[in-house]
Amino acid sequence: MERIPILRMGKNLLVTIQIDMQDQTALTLQEDIASSIEQNGAHGVLIDVSALEMVDSFIGRMLVSISDISRILGATTVVVGIRPAVAITLVELGLSLGGVKTALNVERGMQMLDAAARGA
Amino acid sequence: MAIPAMATELADTGSAPLKDERDIVHARAIVRTLTIRLKFSLVEQTKMITAASELARNAVVYGGGGEMRWETLAEGIRKGLRLHFEDKGPGIPDVEQALTDGWTTGSGLGMGLSGSKRLVNEFAISTKVGEGTCVSITRWK
Amino acid sequence: MRPENQRLADLLREDQDTILRGWTAEYHSYTGGRGLSQNIEAEQRAILKALETGLTADADTSNFDTSAWTALRDTLARLSSARAAQGETADVTSGFVLALKRPLFDGLHRHRDDVDGQIAVVWAASSIVDRMAQWTVSTYQKTREDIIVRQQHELLELSTPVIKLWDGVLAVPVIGTLDSSRAQIVMETLLERLVNTGSALAIIDITGVPTVDTLVAQHLMKTVTAIRLMGAESIISGIRPQIAQTIVHLGIDLQGIITKSTLADALATAMRMTGHIVTRAS
Numbered sequence A: 001m002e003r004i005p006i007l008r009m010g011k012n013l014l015v016t017i018q019i020d021m022q023d024q025t026a027l028t029l030q031e032d033i034a035s036s037i038e039q040n041g042a043h044g045v046l047i048d049v050s051a052l053e054m055v056d057s058f059i060g061r062m063l064v065s066i067s068d069i070s071r072i073l074g075a076t077t078v079v080v081g082i083r084p085a086v087a088i089t090l091v092e093l094g095l096s097l098g099g100v101k102t103a104l105n106v107e108r109g110m111q112m113l114d115a116a117a118r119g120a
Numbered sequence B: 001m002a003i004p005a006m007a008t009e010l011a012d013t014g015s016a017p018l019k020d021e022r023d024i025v026h027a028r029a030i031v032r033t034l035t036i037r038l039k040f041s042l043v044e045q046t047k048m049i050t051a052a053s054e055l056a057r058n059a060v061v062y063g064g065g066g067e068m069r070w071e072t073l074a075e076g077i078r079k080g081l082r083l084h085f086e087d088k089g090p091g092i093p094d095v096e097q098a099l100t101d102g103w104t105t106g107s108g109l110g111m112g113l114s115g116s117k118r119l120v121n122e123f124a125i126s127t128k129v130g131e132g133t134c135v136s137i138t139r140w141k
Numbered sequence C: 001m002r003p004e005n006q007r008l009a010d011l012l013r014e015d016q017d018t019i020l021r022g023w024t025a026e027y028h029s030y031t032g033g034r035g036l037s038q039n040i041e042a043e044q045r046a047i048l049k050a051l052e053t054g055l056t057a058d059a060d061t062s063n064f065d066t067s068a069w070t071a072l073r074d075t076l077a078r079l080s081s082a083r084a085a086q087g088e089t090a091d092v093t094s095g096f097v098l099a100l101k102r103p104l105f106d107g108l109h110r111h112r113d114d115v116d117g118q119i120a121v122v123w124a125a126s127s128i129v130d131r132m133a134q135w136t137v138s139t140y141q142k143t144r145e146d147i148i149v150r151q152q153h154e155l156l157e158l159s160t161p162v163i164k165l166w167d168g169v170l171a172v173p174v175i176g177t178l179d180s181s182r183a184q185i186v187m188e189t190l191l192e193r194l195v196n197t198g199s200a201l202a203i204i205d206i207t208g209v210p211t212v213d214t215l216v217a218q219h220l221m222k223t224v225t226a227i228r229l230m231g232a233e234s235i236i237s238g239i240r241p242q243i244a245q246t247i248v249h250l251g252i253d254l255q256g257i258i259t260k261s262t263l264a265d266a267l268a269t270a271m272r273m274t275g276h277i278v279t280r281a282s
Helices: A023-040 A059-074 A084-093 A106-120 B021-037 B042-061 B095-104 B108-119 C003-014 C016-031 C041-054 C065-084 C092-098 C100-110 C113-156 C179-195 C214-230 C240-250 C263-273
Strands: A006-009 A012-016 A044-048 A076-080 A101-103 B013-018 B066-075 B078-087 B122-128 B132-140 C164-165 C169-175 C201-208 C231-239
Touching: A006 A023, A012 A023, A023 A059, A023 B021, A044 A059, A044 A106, A059 A076, A059 A084, A059 B042, A059 B108, A076 A106, A084 B042, A084 B108, A084 C179, A084 C214, A101 A106, B013 B021, B013 B042, B021 B042, B021 B066, B021 B078, B042 B066, B042 B078, B042 B108, B042 B132, B066 B132, B095 B108, B108 B122, B108 B132, C003 C016, C003 C041, C003 C100, C003 C113, C016 C041, C016 C092, C016 C100, C041 C065, C041 C113, C065 C092, C065 C113, C092 C113, C100 C113, C113 C179, C164 C263, C169 C179, C169 C263, C179 C201, C179 C214, C201 C214, C201 C263, C214 C231, C231 C263
Parallel strands: A012 A044, A044 A076, A076 A101, C169 C201, C201 C231
Antiparallel strands: A006 A012, B013 B066, B066 B078, B078 B132, B122 B132, C164 C169
């Protein structure tokens, strides 16, 4: 089973999902991010899903969970790079990922995390 | 590419087991290869793969395992893909409820069912408590 | 080789010119001057050649799907596609093929055999020409359908242009009724452009949409939600007073989407939202 790497960039964590994940991989990622926030005192988590061709309800719920868990731990999460076809499918599925901050790309996402850190 | 293409030749009809979560990933790869072959648009591909992922997961997680069968369809010049997800699991007691409430209560089963229904052109489900469930979905090009 | 096939193949070989003349005459008498005037001789010879190939390979005249008839199927498909693209009617195109029967029957009559043999060979000739005509019609229809689908798509694309209003601000003026296929195209095109241009904001102007019912509202909501999912924002502009009333009457929940009555207002808001200040020069 593959483990998604978590990179540290200053006070932010950067997660790039590039594989078609098994359910367990996604669950492990959730745990890893929570531990990493705690270990590093991270303020922000950026999850790059621009390589994902599909986001189903399982991955969708994973993203919501990560966002909720990070918030409780004091960090902001931004999901970036949702592809148009994926966005259209998510809407049709009825998953609006409420509560999850999103941005068009990594650059915008980082700007959002910086703004959140300053505001906090 | 996040979802790998099939390494071996895929026939126009066939079946694949859905025993554990690795099979869910495998099912996605199969559907991706088939939809590309049928020249579905990017959005049509994504919808079909996502629907397949939902139903495959249902079969594995709630149905105790099962199989996915596929068939490419041709009606004159219209091309399509039909997928069947069958398990010998507990069955669904109230399909109507699963299709509507299942969504709002956030239970995985209902989510997968009602969600997939919206992603495809044809949706059929036959289920019997204690015997199992079969969900068939079809998307036309 | 089947005796019918032999006789037909011999006929095609020995009497080709007579058959061609008879075919042309029959075709013109059928179409009565309709149909595009063009040199059909090349086409006729190609068809007869492919027909002869199939017959000498002893193909079954009652089964057109076999590989022995491939050359003939291809020749006919090329003919019907060309005719369809040129705007020829299905009627004239199939009539062209069917007109081959007469000269074939005449030829068989000239070299007639015993009664049983004659019936068999006439039947074979009729069979094969019928199948040729059926095949021609179905490939003709496919070409027409392909053309229609392509034109529909072009029309849909033409009627939903995505315009860059400013740095980071895109606009889509929707003209005409917003049905599902239209809404789908608007959504897909808009989302794609948002990513490509890195725009943060999309203005969807519905001044040109005559009616807004629950269905149209649903399409708009889906588009706005998808845009939001991707991390951008949207404004819906061009909402006429009647539409505003309809929305309220129908109890449609706009879920916090920003709406403006004019594109101008929407642009002003968009500039503000993207951090621009607009001042007059003097």
